[in-house]
Amino acid sequence: MSLNPTPGLPEFEYIKPASLDEASRFLAAHPDTARPFLGGTDTFVRMRDGVWKDRYLVDVKHLAGMDDLVFNPQTGLTIGAAVNMNRVIRSDVVNQHYPLLAQAAQTVAGYQLRTRATIVGNVCNASPAGDTIGACLALNGRLRVFGAGKTREEPLSSFFIGPGKTTLQKGDIVTAVSFPAPPPNAVGQYIKLNRNNMGDLSIVGVTVFGYPDGDTASGYRFRLALASVAPVPLVPAAAEAILARQPITEETIAQAAQAAMDAASPISDTRGSAEYRKMMVRNLTAKGITAVWRKLNA
Numbered sequence: 001m002s003l004n005p006t007p008g009l010p011e012f013e014y015i016k017p018a019s020l021d022e023a024s025r026f027l028a029a030h031p032d033t034a035r036p037f038l039g040g041t042d043t044f045v046r047m048r049d050g051v052w053k054d055r056y057l058v059d060v061k062h063l064a065g066m067d068d069l070v071f072n073p074q075t076g077l078t079i080g081a082a083v084n085m086n087r088v089i090r091s092d093v094v095n096q097h098y099p100l101l102a103q104a105a106q107t108v109a110g111y112q113l114r115t116r117a118t119i120v121g122n123v124c125n126a127s128p129a130g131d132t133i134g135a136c137l138a139l140n141g142r143l144r145v146f147g148a149g150k151t152r153e154e155p156l157s158s159f160f161i162g163p164g165k166t167t168l169q170k171g172d173i174v175t176a177v178s179f180p181a182p183p184p185n186a187v188g189q190y191i192k193l194n195r196n197n198m199g200d201l202s203i204v205g206v207t208v209f210g211y212p213d214g215d216t217a218s219g220y221r222f223r224l225a226l227a228s229v230a231p232v233p234l235v236p237a238a239a240e241a242i243l244a245r246q247p248i249t250e251e252t253i254a255q256a257a258q259a260a261m262d263a264a265s266p267i268s269d270t271r272g273s274a275e276y277r278k279m280m281v282r283n284l285t286a287k288g289i290t291a292v293w294r295k296l297n298a
């Protein structure tokens with residue numbers, strides 16, 4: 001990747017469609033030159049750096065439903081695509097029923113950036129380092145997508161197909177992310193290892209979410225997600241399976257942490273070496289499961 005030698009935003013056309021249908025049609029008609037944006041915190045940086053060269057930026061923030069944040073005890077939580085992270089962090093219903101999401105959002109950059117950055121933008125950007133993606137996966141998130149004239153739902157579990165790559169098609173616009181009502185007595189923890197606390201991306205991120213579950217041999221279900229250690233946000237299924245089938249002991253936690261480490265395939269970059277990342281996956285997964293286990297038994 002070569003950076004733009006004369007940083008500054010290139011010329012582009014700002015498009016403000018009147019409806020979702022108009023936005024979607026415009027994007028579909030300009031498949032290689034137009035992209036939707038929300039807070040723009042990834043989009044404008046990539047444009048400035050010359051990595052993205054779109055001619056049209058399609059603002060979708062103002063469209064119907066994008067600003068909704070709605071909780072229903074039966075059906076769960078819906079967060080409109082344009083809801084910024086600070087609003088998620090401040091939300092009483094999020095803090096009461098989905099505190100893991102607020103905790104993860106709180107680790108993203110600083111306050112100013114979070115007044116623009118959105119959860120849906122974090123998800124659609126599909127960086128393996130996206131800090132809120134693990135919580136969205138662990139909480140069984142689904143995207144509401146408008147495309148080709150109709151609305152559909154996409155589970156996040158199959159949404160990520162590579163760094164920056166998702167199952168979205170040209171003309172698709174994500175309008176919201178939704179989560180089912182959380183299982184009773186569920187607790188979670190996001191651990192972000194980074195070089196500083198001033199908004200750095202993670203070297204490793206570990207999400208742990210656990211709850212009592214009568215259908216597993218251990219009596220508990222744990223959902224795990226790892227950031228910055230694979231081409232996509234990674235769910236270490238073998239580690240989850242160990243925690244479902246064996247009584248939760250120190251030995252079980254160590255085995256699950258080892259399985260998480262085995263699943264990771266990190267690269268070395270300026271933030272950390274592959275070897276270091278792998279070891280930290282094991283250590284932080286053990287730490288996260290232990291923290292959640294203590295909260296479950298508090």
Ligand SMILES: Cc1cc2nc3c(=O)[nH]c(=O)nc-3n(C[C@H](O)[C@H](O)[C@H](O)COP(=O)(O)OP(=O)(O)OC[C@H]3O[C@@H](n4cnc5c(N)ncnc54)[C@H](O)[C@@H]3O)c2cc1C
Pocket residue numbers: 035036037038039040041042043044045060081107108109113116117118119120121122123124125129130131132168172173174175199200201202
């Ligand atoms: C200084 C700085 C610090 C940062 N620190 C962090 C950090 O600590 N952790 C972290 O995870 N991220 C970090 N980021 C990255 C960024 O802020 C997040 O990924 C943010 O959540 C993106 O949200 P957004 O609304 O700004 O997305 P946008 O930039 O608007 O969009 C991001 C991507 O999603 C696509 N998209 C947007 N809306 C839609 C839609 N409705 N339907 C389909 N596709 C859509 C866009 O085309 C683009 O590809 C940082 C960025 C900066 C500039």
